[in-house]
Amino acid sequence: MPDFPLVVPSSFRIIAHRGASGYAPENTMAAFSLAARMGIREVELDVQFSQDRRLVVCHDRVLDRYGHPGGRVAEMTLAELKTLDIGSWFSPRFADERILTLEELLSHFGSRFIYHVEIKEEADGIEAAVLKAIDEHGLGDRVIVTSFHSEALRTIKDLDPSIPVGWLVKEGGLSEPHIERAVEIGCLQICPLARDLTPDGVQTAHTVLAEVRAHGVRSAVDALNVVNSGADGATVDRPDWFAHGNGEKWRA
Numbered sequence: 001m002p003d004f005p006l007v008v009p010s011s012f013r014i015i016a017h018r019g020a021s022g023y024a025p026e027n028t029m030a031a032f033s034l035a036a037r038m039g040i041r042e043v044e045l046d047v048q049f050s051q052d053r054r055l056v057v058c059h060d061r062v063l064d065r066y067g068h069p070g071g072r073v074a075e076m077t078l079a080e081l082k083t084l085d086i087g088s089w090f091s092p093r094f095a096d097e098r099i100l101t102l103e104e105l106l107s108h109f110g111s112r113f114i115y116h117v118e119i120k121e122e123a124d125g126i127e128a129a130v131l132k133a134i135d136e137h138g139l140g141d142r143v144i145v146t147s148f149h150s151e152a153l154r155t156i157k158d159l160d161p162s163i164p165v166g167w168l169v170k171e172g173g174l175s176e177p178h179i180e181r182a183v184e185i186g187c188l189q190i191c192p193l194a195r196d197l198t199p200d201g202v203q204t205a206h207t208v209l210a211e212v213r214a215h216g217v218r219s220a221v222d223a224l225n226v227v228n229s230g231a232d233g234a235t236v237d238r239p240d241w242f243a244h245g246n247g248e249k250w251r252a
Contacts, residue, residue, distance in 0.1 A: 002220050005243035006227050009064040013041040013233025014242045015116055018059060020236035025066075025090035030098040034104065035239060036112060044146075044235045045114040047102050047130060049123050054078040055133060056224040057103040061121060065089065074121070091181070091219075095176060099229060103203040115139070116166070116235070127155040133164065137148045150185055159188045164188035172210065174201035182209055188215045189232075197229035206230075217241070 007012070019031025020038060027045055035043055046059040050073060058081075063071035067089045073081065076102065087094025106115070110241030117134075119126060124138050127145075136142050145156050147168040153165040167182045168169040173196030182190040190205055194214040202212045214226045226234045236242065 002224055003222075004241050006241060007186065008227060008242050008244060010244050011232070012242065012244070013042055013114075014040060014145055014239050015044050015209075015213070015233055015235040015237040015245070016040045017044050017083065017215075017217075017235035017237050019043055020237070020239055025097055027059060027100065028087055028094070029100060029105075029108070030087065030097055032109065034111075036109065037151050038240060040113075040239045042114040042116065042233075044118060045105065046118045046120045047126075048073055048119075048128055049129075050078045050081055051075055051076045053125070053129070053193060055126075055129055056081060057100040059106055074123075075156075093227075103136075104131050106139060110137070111139065111142055112160040114144070115143045117142050117143055117145050118168070118244065119149065119152045121144065122149050122152055127152055128159060131156065131160050134163070146189070146191060150181060150205055151227055153185050153187065161186070164209075165252040166191050168215060169193075171196075172206050173211065179205050179208060191215050194218075197225055197231055199229050202230045236249060 015033035018026035020034040021031050024031040024034050045057050047055045050056050058073055061073055066086050067086055081099045085095050086099050087097030134140055144164045144166055146168055147153055148168045156163055156165055165187050168191045169178050173192040174180055188207055189211040191213045193216040205212050206223050211232040214231050217223055217234050217236040
């Protein structure tokens with residue numbers, strides 16, 4: 001086991017995955033507030049449309065995992081979603097947590113964070129809605145839009161070329177076709193699984209892309225592989241696994 005935290009360069013993006021989701025229920029105010037208290041400067045979050053086309057911060061399309069069997073985000077209004085306890089599945093002490101909207105999150109934290117906003121679901125108009133929320137809060141320089149759906153990223157770049165985007169890839173890592181597609185989209189980042197990173201792959205990607213950002217950091221092995229590969233950052237449920245500078249551990 002490595003001696004956590006792993007000390008990384010100041011340029012390395014330590015990104016709290018759905019907030020500090022290893023310690024609080026994902027994508028909730030509790031998780032993002034904890035990330036802020038930990039001194040984390042970047043957060044990742046997931047957005048999708050409710051039935052009434054509000055941008056809600058939620059990963060799963062179906063709400064079974066959060067204790068609401070059969071509930072579907074796209075089939076419920078924001079008012080209906082707001083009635084749901086979205087924290088007790090993690091721990092009873094988070095029973096008061098409710099689903100956030102993207103607007104609520106951006107309004108609460110403002111420029112406190114850099115936001116990695118992942119578009120979870122391809123839906124007509126969702127890209128424009130995300131850009132509208134970013135613009136209304138004056139956070140165009142504090143947001144990177146990400147998605148597994150490359151067409152959603154193309155739409156973002158068509159609508160606003162100034163917004164940086166990152167393409168999330170599941171399998172195949174930093175393969176030549178993946179790198180070529182990321183370049184063609186106009187990505188700032190390509191975002192492979194942590195386990196698929198290699199120093200050679202990262203070096204190759206860096207010849208044509210500014211950043212390689214990992215996802216899927218689930219273990220000490222994953223964390224070490226990210227650091228040893230030379231990647232530029234990672235989303236991580238326990239962001240205190242990494243530290244800038246002197247590597248001092250966060251304390252409550």
